[in-house]
Amino acid sequence: MIKCVKCSEVDAIAKAGIIRGKQRYYCARCDYYFTLPAAEISIATNSSRKHQPTIVDIARELQISKSTVSRALHGHADINEETRKAVLDVAKKLDYQPNLLAYGLAKSKSLTIGIIVPEFINSFFPYVIIGAQEIANPAGYHVLICQSNESYQTEIDNTNVLMSSRVDGILASLTGKTPNVDHFKKFERAGIPIVYFNRVTTDVCASKVIVDDYDGAYQGVTHLIQNGCKRIAHIAGPQNLQICRDRLQGYKDALLHHDMELNESLIIYHDLNPESALHCAQHLLDVPDRPDGLFALNDPAAIATMQVAKEKGIRIPDELAVVGFSNEPTSALVEPGLTTLAQPMAEIGKTAVNLLFKQMNDTSDCFIPETKILKTTLIVRKSSLKRQF
Amino acid sequence: MIKCVKCSEVDAIAKAGIIRGKQRYYCARCDYYFTLPAAEISIATNSSRKHQPTIVDIARELQISKSTVSRALHGHADINEETRKAVLDVAKKLDYQPNLLAYGLAKSKSLTIGIIVPEFINSFFPYVIIGAQEIANPAGYHVLICQSNESYQTEIDNTNVLMSSRVDGILASLTGKTPNVDHFKKFERAGIPIVYFNRVTTDVCASKVIVDDYDGAYQGVTHLIQNGCKRIAHIAGPQNLQICRDRLQGYKDALLHHDMELNESLIIYHDLNPESALHCAQHLLDVPDRPDGLFALNDPAAIATMQVAKEKGIRIPDELAVVGFSNEPTSALVEPGLTTLAQPMAEIGKTAVNLLFKQMNDTSDCFIPETKILKTTLIVRKSSLKRQF
DNA sequence: ACCGGTTGCGAAAGCGTTCCCGGTACTTCC
DNA sequence: GGAAGTACCGGGAACGCTTTCGCAACCGGT
Numbered sequence: 029m030i031k032c033v034k035c036s037e038v039d040a041i042a043k044a045g046i047i048r049g050k051q052r053y054y055c056a057r058c059d060y061y062f063t064l065p066a067a068e069i070s071i072a073t074n075s076s077r078k079h080q081p082t083i084v085d086i087a088r089e090l091q092i093s094k095s096t097v098s099r100a101l102h103g104h105a106d107i108n109e110e111t112r113k114a115v116l117d118v119a120k121k122l123d124y125q126p127n128l129l130a131y132g133l134a135k136s137k138s139l140t141i142g143i144i145v146p147e148f149i150n151s152f153f154p155y156v157i158i159g160a161q162e163i164a165n166p167a168g169y170h171v172l173i174c175q176s177n178e179s180y181q182t183e184i185d186n187t188n189v190l191m192s193s194r195v196d197g198i199l200a201s202l203t204g205k206t207p208n209v210d211h212f213k214k215f216e217r218a219g220i221p222i223v224y225f226n227r228v229t230t231d232v233c234a235s236k237v238i239v240d241d242y243d244g245a246y247q248g249v250t251h252l253i254q255n256g257c258k259r260i261a262h263i264a265g266p267q268n269l270q271i272c273r274d275r276l277q278g279y280k281d282a283l284l285h286h287d288m289e290l291n292e293s294l295i296i297y298h299d300l301n302p303e304s305a306l307h308c309a310q311h312l313l314d315v316p317d318r319p320d321g322l323f324a325l326n327d328p329a330a331i332a333t334m335q336v337a338k339e340k341g342i343r344i345p346d347e348l349a350v351v352g353f354s355n356e357p358t359s360a361l362v363e364p365g366l367t368t369l370a371q372p373m374a375e376i377g378k379t380a381v382n383l384l385f386k387q388m389n390d391t392s393d394c395f396i397p398e399t400k401i402l403k404t405t406l407i408v409r410k411s412s413l414k415r416q417f
Numbered sequence: 418m419i420k421c422v423k424c425s426e427v428d429a430i431a432k433a434g435i436i437r438g439k440q441r442y443y444c445a446r447c448d449y450y451f452t453l454p455a456a457e458i459s460i461a462t463n464s465s466r467k468h469q470p471t472i473v474d475i476a477r478e479l480q481i482s483k484s485t486v487s488r489a490l491h492g493h494a495d496i497n498e499e500t501r502k503a504v505l506d507v508a509k510k511l512d513y514q515p516n517l518l519a520y521g522l523a524k525s526k527s528l529t530i531g532i533i534v535p536e537f538i539n540s541f542f543p544y545v546i547i548g549a550q551e552i553a554n555p556a557g558y559h560v561l562i563c564q565s566n567e568s569y570q571t572e573i574d575n576t577n578v579l580m581s582s583r584v585d586g587i588l589a590s591l592t593g594k595t596p597n598v599d600h601f602k603k604f605e606r607a608g609i610p611i612v613y614f615n616r617v618t619t620d621v622c623a624s625k626v627i628v629d630d631y632d633g634a635y636q637g638v639t640h641l642i643q644n645g646c647k648r649i650a651h652i653a654g655p656q657n658l659q660i661c662r663d664r665l666q667g668y669k670d671a672l673l674h675h676d677m678e679l680n681e682s683l684i685i686y687h688d689l690n691p692e693s694a695l696h697c698a699q700h701l702l703d704v705p706d707r708p709d710g711l712f713a714l715n716d717p718a719a720i721a722t723m724q725v726a727k728e729k730g731i732r733i734p735d736e737l738a739v740v741g742f743s744n745e746p747t748s749a750l751v752e753p754g755l756t757t758l759a760q761p762m763a764e765i766g767k768t769a770v771n772l773l774f775k776q777m778n779d780t781s782d783c784f785i786p787e788t789k790i791l792k793t794t795l796i797v798r799k800s801s802l803k804r805q806f
Numbered sequence: 807a808c809c810g811g812t813t814g815c816g817a818a819a820g821c822g823t824t825c826c827c828g829g830t831a832c833t834t835c836c
Numbered sequence: 837g838g839a840a841g842t843a844c845c846g847g848g849a850a851c852g853c854t855t856t857c858g859c860a861a862c863c864g865g866t
Contacts, residue, residue: 078608080583082822093846098824106844123603125580129527130822132518133851149544149746154537158564170578173562175547189559191514194469214512219467331750357538361720363752471852482816487854497814519852522821 081122089118101126132194141384142172142190144183144200146227146300150328151356152373153201156225159377160199167385169196178300180205187211191218197384198222199377202229204266204300221387221395225380227269235387236399237380241271244369244404245278248351249323251367251406253286256414257321257349261294263308263333265325275325275353294319298329305332313340313348320348321412327352327359330366334411350411353404365409372402470511478507490515521583530773531561531579533572533589535616535689539717540745541762542590545614548766549588556774558585567689569594576600580607586773587611588766591618593655593689610776610784614769616658624776625788626769630660633758633793634667637740638712640756640795642675645803646710646738650683652697652722654714664714664742683708687718694721702729702737709737710801716741716748719755723800739800742793754798761791 083097090097092111099107100115118124132138141164145153161171172193176183183203190198191214198215200222209232215222216234225237252260262279265272276295283290293315296308309332312319324330330352334344342348344364352359355370379400387395472486479486481500488496489504507513521527530553534542550560561582565572572592579587580603587604589611598621604611605623614626641649651668654661665684672679682704685697698721701708713719719741723733731737733753741748744759768789776784 078606080607080822084822094823095825095847096845099845102824108844111844123606125577125603127522127583127822128581129518129521129583130851131824133516133522133821133853134823134825136851138518148537149540149547151538154543158538158566161564170561170563170582172559174559175550177547188514192517193559194516194518214514217467217512218469335750358747358750361724361747362750469852473852483853484817484855485815488815491854495814500814516852519821520854522823522851523853523855525821 080127081124082127083124085122086115086118086124089122090114136194137196138194139169140172140193140195141169141197141199141381142174142186142193142195144174144176144186144190144198146176146178146183146201146203148173148175149302150326151358152226152326152354152371155373156201156377156380159374160381161377162374163378163381163385176203178203178205180207184211187214191215195220197388199380199384200224201227202269203227204269204272207268221384223380223384223387225376227271229268230270233397235383235397237376237383237402238271238399239371239376239402239404241274241404242278242281244353244371244406245275245323246282247278247404247406248353248367248369249279249282250286251408251412252321252323252349252351253282253288255321255345255349255412257319258288259291259294259317259319260288260321260323261296261312261319263296263298263305263312263322263324263329265298265300267297272325279323298325302328305329306336309333309336313337313342318342318348322348322350324350324352327354327356327366327368330368330411331358331362334362334366345411345414349414352411355405355407359407360409362411364411367409367412368407369404370407371404375402469516470513471516472513474511475504475507475513478511479503525583526585527583528558529561529582529584530558530586530588530770531563531575531582531584533563533565533575533579533587535565535567535572535590535592537562537564538691539715540747541615541715541743541760544762545590545766545769548763549770550766551763552767552770552774565592567592567594569596573600576603580604584609586777588769588773589613590616591658592616593658593661596657610773612769612773612776614765616660618657619659622786624772624786626765626772626791627660627788628760628765628791628793630663630793631667631670633742633795634664634712635671636667636793636795637742637756637758638668638671639675640797641710641712641738641740641801642671642677644710644734644738644801646708647677648680648683648706648708649677649710649712650685650701650708652685652687652694652701652711652713652718654687654689656686661714668712687714691717694718695725698722698725702726702731707731707737711737711739713739713741716743716745716755716757719757719800720747720751723751723755734800734803738803741800744794744796748796749798751800753800756798756801757796758793759796760793764791 083094083101087094087097096107096111097115100112101119128139143157143160145157148154148157157171157173164171172190172195174186174189176186180203183206197220200212201224209229212222212232223235223237228236228238249260260283262276264276267273280290296312298304298308305328308329312322312333313336322330322333324333330350334350337344337348344350350366352366352368355368359366359368379402383398383400472483472490476483476486485496485500486504489501490508517528532546532549537543546560546562553560561579561584563575563578565575569592572595586609589601590613598618601611612624612626617625617627638649649672651665653665656662669679685701687693687697694717697718701711701722702725711719711722713722719739723739726733726737733739739755741755741757744757748755748757768791772787772789
């Protein structure tokens with residue numbers, strides 16, 4: 029005996045097909061289609077994921093409205109001190125944790141900043157990230173880390189992930205293969221501020237944090253010259269990156285200003301993949317007229333070269349003096365210690381986040397990007413001090 | 418001339434105080450309080466944050482409902498192929514990116530897994546994270562990385578952040594100071610699966626991924642014994658961590674099984690802070706009856722000891738043979754190369770995520786935790802091969 | 807003509823917040 | 837004693853999405 033769920037009519041009911049596996053009925057009297065509720069099937073289905081307390085739970089417990097709870101939790105005005113305390117007590121009792129997703133949806137901000145780095149196996153980027161967190165966390169922001177793994181496609185994917193996550197700002201360091209920054213344009217269009225650091229390009233108008241790469245390279249190469257090197261090679265990076273062009277230029281200018289000849293065959297291009305470093309080193313040390321000095325664009329490349337040199341029995345620094353870039357912790361551990369240009373890694377992260385915050389809080393309609401250039405410091409170790417000199 | 422916004426009465430209007438800076442009126446006829454709307458003030462306020470396209474935008478463009486758009490975007494059934502294509506086209510045209518916050522709110526899942534690590538300066542955890550991402554990303558999950566910086570309080574804070582972010586699962590490796598895992602219990606209560614890896618404790622019933630630390634330590638110490646060491650020291654870790662207890666036990670048993678005496682004064686406890694490593698090394702090498710072999714609980718501690726030994730002019734391995742643990746890339750770079758027990762780092766990450774997914778998809782009401790124990794491999798380098806032996 | 811069944815889509819209820827508006831009750835002041 | 841002002845609180849829309857369910861339109865077989 030089927031009763032219409034609306035008019036409780038019994039006689040005017042007709043079957044009206046099957047819908048989603050359930051019998052459908054039609055009540056001719058009230059012209060209404062309906063199916064019968066699934067009769068208490070699975071009252072407690074799979075409730076493995078328990079209900080997390082919400083402000084509504086707190087409100088119910090205290091018999092007040094959720095607006096009041098929300099106000100209380102945020103120390104808003106318009107709230108009685110006693111009420112506030114009561115809310116805070118219940119919140120603690122229920123172990124309430126605000127739902128950041130709901131918060132983000134309501135406020136159109138996620139309290140998250142995204143960081144895209146090419147890798148974090150070497151210490152450079154981890155240190156930058158730690159610096160960034162040191163500023164971001166106390167400000168209530170947390171950090172979503174994406175690594176592009178030196179892959180252009182992954183970098184694009186990462187931008188989409190961060191876009192979907194509705195991050196409030198971006199810190200980015202490009203891969204060596206990124207030909208353009210079109211995939212970052214969407215952040216600009218969406219009004220999401222972005223600060224590039226370290227690996228930047230010139231063809232974009234945005235805030236940047238870099239070190240004085242030209243100057244660092246110039247210093248490093250000059251140091252090699254002063255230590256008696258006559259044929260100085262350079263492991264350069266991908267030329268899409270400004271950082272690599274600057275270091276290359278610093279190398280070139282240092283040679284020229286010291287009246288040394290510039291030999292293109294002594295410049296090798298590294299694509300920043302770990303394996304590539306070894307190939308560069310091999311190549312470099314295999315040429316007939318071997319260099320007696322090397323300025324590498326980063327410490328891993330310098331260290332890789334030192335390893336290969338050792339295998340070949342080439343003495344460092346006497347037969348080959350080496351200077352790296354970054355002063356990663358490892359450079360102090362290798363034998364001999366690697367002379368290198370220290371970058372203020374944590375400082376880079378901090379500066380970048382500060383720049384980002386500045387841009388996020390900027391209310392003027394036309395924001396003027398800023399470029400911060402930090403200084404490098406030459407750290408002299410044994411890898412560059414030729415004995416016979 | 419004020420008109421009541423309800424009944425348009427003019428005469429029965431009286432002023433009724435100021436509310437939030439605005440004049441309030443009272444209409445005696447309809448017993449109604451009201452204020453006047455703020456008359457078009459700031460039509461275009463600060464719209465620096467542009468509107469991101471939503472499914473409603475797509476729906477409007479195609480004159481269909483947002484339900485249909487949602488279905489189309491997810492390749493649902495109940496959708497006409499043509500409609501689906503049209504939706505996809507418009508989505509592409511508008512550069513639509515789904516709002517993960519809204520998605521998460523609606524579905525009560527964030528497609529995010531949280532990872533808590535004590536640090537990521539050394540290479541171990543980065544490699545684990547990369548392994549984890551290799552499984553998580555293709556499955557549509559992304560990873561929220563928190564580092565506790567070896568601080569118990571920060572670890573607690575991190576659990577709260579991850580709770581608020583409504584992550585769908587947790588991978589955790591504890592600090593050396595974590596006395597208990599009460600702060601992780603909330604995940605259990607909320608039904609959020611959690612897998613501990615590497616730095617685990619015994620006092621919790623959860624899935625774990627570890628390596629056979631006991632066996633690794635046993636192998637390492639045996640190797641030292643076989644290379645002629647008579648007095649083998651051990652830099653041990655905090656005893657709240659099972660991993661450290663196991664390595665210590667492996668060390669002890671290896672000595673006992675080879676009829677060597679166990680000298681408690683040769684065991685030094687490292688709290689895992691970077692500076693502490695140097696203190697341990699100093700202490701170890703300053704004792705009058707210096708050890709001739711060292712098994713360190715990890716590579717950084719082993720390398721720190723090698724550094725200190727070098728400064729003191731102690732020859733490695735002849736005067737002090739050293740074995741580390743983990744096979745971080747640096748251990749191959751130091752001089753002499755560090756003998757160590759290789760951990761399958763990426764494998765640990767992958768296994769942990771797989772275990773997590775297994776638990777997330779588990780529908781049975783009582784999940785049985787699993788512990789995966791991976792194998793270590795002894796990598797012999799020069800730091801342990803005494804010449805005169 | 808009617809029933810059984812299929813296909814495709816729309817309406818609307820949530821998800822957990824925030825925040826704008828009203829509204830009540832009370833105090834203060836002329 | 838009435839108007840002005842203060843202190844608090846509740847209702848409800850909005851954020852962008854998923855999902856359930858209702859319903860129209862159709863088709864084929866009796």
